[in-house]
Structure formats: C-alpha cells, structure tokens
Amino acid sequence: MRAQSRPGYTAPAQQRYIRLTSCPDVLVIQLTRTALDLYGNEFKVMTDHDFPEILDLSEYLADPTAQVRYRFSGMVAHHGNEIGAGHYIAGVRGAVEGSGFRLINDSRKVVSTNNFADIQQPIWDKKDRFQPYVLYYTKIRGKK
Template sequence: MSEAPKTSTPIEIPIIGIKNFRSTCFANSVFQILCSQRALIKYLKVVEPTTETPYTFALKKMLKPLLESKTPGIIRESIDPPEEMRKIIIDLQTESGQRQMDAGEFYTTVINALHVESLKIQKPEETQEEDDDGWEEVGEKSKKISLRTEKSDGKSCVSEVFRGKTRMTTTTVDAKKKANKAVFQDFYIFSVPLQKGKDCCKTTNECYNLATSRRVEGNIVQTLSIEEFPKVLVLQFNRFIYDRVQLKVVKITDHVSFEETLSLKVGKKSVNYKLSVVVEHRGNNIGRGHYVAYVRRGPNWFFCNDEQIIKTDFTEVRNAMAYLLVYSN
C-alpha cells in the first residue's frame, strides 16, 4: 500500500526587532506589517532592485537578516536601518513637517512605492489593466448606472496582494433629474469612522457597516462598498477628528473589539480574513505618542516595541486600542 503524499507546511516567517533612530516607531510598526506578509517576503527574496527602485532596494537591504534566516522564531540581533532606508524616512518626515508621521500614511506611501517600482521591473504586458470608463450596467428597477474608474497605473505583483477597489454608487430618488453612476477607486487602506462616547461603534463589524451604510442628502443616496477585496486588508480606525468645541484635533480613545477572524459580505460576495497584525497608537496627540505592533506567527502572538520582541497571547492583544488592523486571507 503506497503512502499518501506528504503536504509541506510553510515555515513561519521569523520575527525581528527594529531600532528606533529618529522617532521612527511609526515606521517600525509598518515594517512589522510588511514582514508578516508571506507574498511580499517571497517577492523580496527574488527581486533584484536597482538605483531606479530605491524603496525596494532599501527594504530588501534592511530585511536581509530576516530574508536569509532559515529558522522561525525570534531573531536575536535587531535590525539597524541602513542609510538608504534612513534617507527615505527622513525625507518623508521633512516633507510631512513632523517627525512622528501617521503610520497609515507611511504604510500607503511605502506600499504604493513598492508597487510603482515593481512596474518598472515587470514586463510591460504584465501591467495592463482593464478600463471600465463608458460602460453601463443595469441596476435595481432596470435603472442604468454609468460606470467610471479612477485612473490607475496598472497591476503589479504588489498591488495584486495589497490593493483593493471601492465602489461609490450614487443614485437618485427621481432618475429623470440625474443619471445614476458608480465610481471605482483603488485603495491600500480602508478607513472606518468612529464617533465619540456612547455613539462610538463597539465592534469592527459595526465600524465597517457604518462606513458602508447608505448616506442620504436630499434626493441623492450614496453607498460605499468594497468591489474587490484585497488579499491583505488594512482597516484604519479614524481615531483623530477635529473637535469643533475645542477647536483642535482630538483622539477618540474608545475601545473597539476585534477578533482573530473577520467575515465581510457585499451582496453575494463574501471573504474570510485572519488577523495578522494590530498596530496601536499610544498617546493623545497625532504628532506625538508611540506606535507598537502585535504580530501573529502561526498560533502565537508577539508584542513588537521597536527592538523589543516579547511573546504574548491574544487576550492581551484584544485589549489594545487598535489603530490599524491587518487581515490576510
């Protein structure tokens, strides 16, 4: 009797601390997100960056200890960001006018840069993308809906993993007055609103439902939905809002519960995700405070505070005041 073929289980990605050199905890938390995505790690191992792809070059050089490691677990020697990565971060800090950048903004900048640079590496025919401009679809009650897609710069091996697409549908009560339309837009982060005090959503699903709920203004109804779910979904809680009474930006500190799994549905579409990273912002000022990350490796969770890596459990993780939730499917 022949033995059943053995299925190989992928080795868990090692985990490594990163030195904070210039109020760069926001960057370190984002690097932990990137280090947790197997597809990106696989890409960095084989890609050959050049001077024309500075972000890819700097990231691959910085993550060399992790990329070359053959064993899972914590790597004892922490990463000291190389000069190329330091320059990228310092330039972005200078451009933003503050040392403590928003982690979500930094994430979007880095991922988009990796995407754009990967287009330079790929063959031209691999970067083509369909254009929906000028198309029509038939909506409810046979109403025609014009479709428009925001200009995109093509598909890459990076965008295939990290980029999704939203659909903003605008309909009218009286179709004779205004044509119905739908606008599609790419995203790397899906922002979910929060409200202060008793009106604040208590769960991630409630926040998502609020973000995608119908909004009525006069005879116009707008609905936001996710048209294409990314393989890596990053949810950002809008914790910083402008307070009209205090006349300044304040932080919403209400706790929003989340689980290790997330199921989202839009019409007949559904997708199941598993939580891989939680980024927490500690402090009340958007330009200050401190970012930390909780990272999953297999069944285990780790607390990442710059160079410090400590094994923890999900009981502690779920108590975090989440700012970014990173889900993979």
C-alpha cells in the first residue's frame, strides 16, 4: 500500500534543493517576461522585478564555509507592451569604482546616475518605463 493512499495519512513536506560547487566569474540571469493567457496567447509580463546591487549566493554553496558574492554590472531592459515590438536600452556600471551607472540608448544618448534605484526601474526621458530582461553580475574578488 502506498503511503499517500492510506486514509488520514499526510506525507511530510519535502524540500528539494541544489548546492553549487562552483560559480562563474560573470553570472547572467534572464528574467521571465512572457506568459500565456487563457487562450494560449503569449503576452509580456509587466511586473516589476527588484534585484540587488550585491547578490550573495553563499547560502547555496556546497561548502558552508565558502562565500560567493556578485556585484551588479549591467542589464538589458525593454520598453513596450508587446513582446514583438518595443525598444531596448542597456544599463552598465561605470568602469571606474564609484563612477556610477550609465543608461545607454541606441540613439547613443547616455544618461548617467549614481543611484542604483534608477537602474532597477529605468525610466527614459521621464516618461518611458523599461523592464529589465537580462541582468549581469560580476564575481567580487577578495574582501570588499
């Protein structure tokens, strides 16, 4: 007799997890921005996703004494209500420590900011809101 089929028996909650044994120098995260409606049509998900400037993966490592942290280094974001149309921009961290961030448009217009929140929820020309699609993180070396 299977445990699930016994009357009154409730199986204990199960957890599945993986532990990382190695991590790349550059971590690329693709955010899911599409879903299907009730009729099977694909549409763009407009929900805001918060992402950290420092990403700590230490709790997911196989070695409990190890530490792996990443610093946000860039992203690709999209503006538009449809997945087949719209406009993309890039957001990057300045090459020099403390030089802030740049939002780069294909028209070669660059907006500079020192505020990480401006990168998390990019708005172009105070009207066009962009949704991040791809995030880039660089592994932090040594103690910082």
